[in-house]
Amino acid sequence: MISSKIKLTQLLFLVAIIPGFFSCKKTAGEGGNSSIRGSILIEDWNAAFTVKQREYPAADADVYIIYGDNVSYDDRTRANYNGEFEFRYLRKGKYKIYVYSKDKTLQSVSGDVAIVKDVEITDKKQTVTTDQFTVYD
DSSP states (O other): OHHHHHHHHHHHHHHHHHHHHHHTOOOSSEEEEEEEEEEEEEEEEOTTSOSEEEEEEOTTOEEEEEETTOSSOOEEEEOOTTSEEEEEEEOSEEEEEEEEEEOTTSOOSSSEEEEEEEEEEOSTTOEEEOOOEEEEO
């Protein structure tokens, strides 16, 4: 009788704990040892976007990151004085990095568009560097 109560208790314990192992799958986001780096360059154009006047690093530009399939941005940082940015402490997974730019095609109602780059971290302690973002002003 005692043996069957112990076995039943062990079975109930396993039933309670096993789902926890499957629900703890780590997804894209904070909590890892990887990072994503990049840089932003501003191209300064005239109002009609017919003459490029100059280009320079996008100091203090906002940069956004989306973890996995999330809809809204999960974190934001600002570029440094050289237009460089970094998101640190990320886990393996897929990310979207984006910045805002004036719409060079002049098709956007707001005048601004998002420039988005898909990035994937495939290993622990990995640093992924994106292609340079070019934004128009």
